[in-house]
Amino acid sequence: MNTLAILLSDTYKQVHHNMFPRGLTKLVSYWTPRRSMLKEQDHMVFFGLQAFIKEYLITYFKRDFFKLSTDEAQELYTISMDIQLGEGNYDISPILKLHELGYLPIQIRALPEGTLVPMGVPCIEITNTHPDFAWVVQWIECILQVELWKPCAHATIGHMYRELANFYYKKTCDDILRPEMACSDFGMRGMSCMEEAERCSVAWLLSFDKTSTIPAIDYLDKYYFNDCSVSHIGIGAISTEHAVMASNYAVDGDEITFVKRLLTELYPNASFSMVSDTYDYWNMIDNILPACKKEIMQHNGKLLVRPDSGDMVEISVKTIEKLWNTFEGSVNSKGYKVLDPHIGIIYGDGCTLNNVKKVWEELEKKGFAANNIVFGVGAFCFSAVVEPDGRMVVVTRDMFGIAMKATFGEVNGQPIMIYKDPKTDVSHLKKSHKGCCHVYYDENGELRCRDGYDSFVYDGALKTVFKDGEMCYVETFKKIRNRLNGGN
The missing domain is CATH 3.20.140 (nicotinate phosphoribosyltransferase)
Structure with missing residues (x-):
């Protein structure tokens, strides 16, 4: 401009x-x-x-x-x-x-x-x-308003997620675990422009360490004297997408071949997430992952399965129970079950505050620690806040x-x-x-x-x-x- x-x-x-x-x-x-x-x-x-x-x-x-x-x-x-x-x-x-x-x-x-x-x-x-x-x-009013209200709104939304993470991590996780790793910004593609994406991601990073919005790193360094290589803020993740999963299926004729390739050839020494519902999510959880148990347990990193459709709360909790039955784990200092460090789950669709809270509530009831799952918070959650009673508040200057x-x-x-x-x-x-x-x-x-x-x-x-x-x-x-x- x-x-x-x-x-x-x-x-x-x-x-x-x-x-x-x-x-x-x-x-x-x-x-x-x-x-x-x-x-x-x-x-x-x-x-x-x-x-x-x-x-x-x-x-x-x-x-x-x-x-x-x-x-x-x-x-x-x-x-x-x-x-x-x-x-x-x-x-x-x-x-x-x-x-x-x-x-x-x-x-x-x-x-x-x-x-x-x-x-x-x-x-x-x-x-x-x-x-x-x-x-x-x-x-000054116009330019100040248009540039400032949304970073404040997004910083507040991030803080609300952080307060929720603080509560459940303190209650169910070992004290050494950091709640600022519980949620990541997945919202870039749903923002109105690149400028909004980088500013709002930086606002999110006030509360959490992770984002998938790469431009936020330069923005932090330029305007807030933050070298992300030193502060370890602005962490991303290796992840597949449906195009990757579907194209490999088209070539291999199955899903298990590519899962094993990810574990043994592409990322044998790095954690990664894998979108897992391209075709049949429960087949992935019930059959393919157990068939890859040897590769998963020998993998020098964590495989995070990523469901991307359906009832977020039900699928998240059920997945963790099934992964526990397959891969087992340990009980932490507060008496809650933690999956084996080679396996976990990330959910990045519909992660409203209400849904995240419900997932952690249900996991607590079933004796699982909050750190068994991490969340990717996307654009809808930065555009509207769903209240506990279901009322939706659109994120505008009028929100505050x-x-x-x-x-x-x-x-x-x-x-x-x-x-x-x-x-x-x-x-x-x-x-x-x-x-x-x-x-x-x-x-x-x-x-x-x-x-x-x-x-x-x-x-x-x-x-x-x-x-x-x-x-x-x-x-x-x-x-x-x-x-x-x-x-x-």
Whole structure:
């Protein structure tokens, strides 16, 4: 994308600079999750701001606005705005003045990324640092929203899976086993574009170590100083697909030939997963795998069978019982059965939170540890959250009611309180904060917000991360991850 940076907005943002009160020299706005649509999740994981600032407010603005000649910037701007609004219906002079300034004259203060944020507490505060550019504060809204809400949503979804894994691993697995290996991101092909895929996979990796989205590795290194070769985050897996299984069947006339080839020729010293329901899943479990028992037990790695259709809960539990009968295993320190380390199961279809929980619940009832199965969480689970009662919440910006609202300003040197409180808003969602906000931790360690101030409060939880075109503070992915997971 090489659209002129200042045009990365909704149309109406291009005319608001003339609509604000005359004499406006200061504007303060807050980016806030206002209400959760999820019954069992009333906090949002804040994540993605550092990458957004680096990618857009610094790199993109320098390349596609400030480093352009005035004539080029003016030409690109007028071409688009003449189409959008018509010649003479907009004022380009504030845009050219910003171009001449050479940097974005704003300050961003924010909560640390990886923070679990209660509803109603601002994550970000934005204000201008130059009296002529108060309008830039609200101009940021569109680009900030489109780039940030989904990483926060996906980070929260990942955290919900991690909390579930933490519970069942603590209850049924040896303490040495790591719940961050329980689930992997399988969602790349279901994302709307590559950019969404890499950002949302990185958000997932706040909670887990594994992803099949390769571009997430470079993204982590570029924006969060994470060398995945050292941190061992971003782990993938060797796996077959139906095209592989079916084409080998077409040549061999059976399935067992290729299963043995995988074990003895292709990957004798590596673990891999094998999609197993291309034709007859239970024949694979009941007949083919027992016939390959010698090869499986001599294999220097783990074979993970992968069912890919049917009732996820029933098939997962039944498979583990059958694999136990064939390959046996051991009983761990907490009294739960663990399959022989040469065999296991991965499920990557329909792994909603509810289904994953049901699988682990049923395994616990039958005396099996949670680590007998791993899950690949795909695109549907990143597009909708299925509640325990079956209600489906679509993953949009409205899932956490995220909004950016102006709450304070200065006109001719005098403070003004800015807020909205629509009488027709019967849900009481739309009412905004009023004045400057103090975001702080209460005596119980919970984030709170108190508004109504006529100046900035600097002793709170918001810290300056960006000012006048430069990053003021950066963090590593490891630090952000530890913040979310309590050091684990």
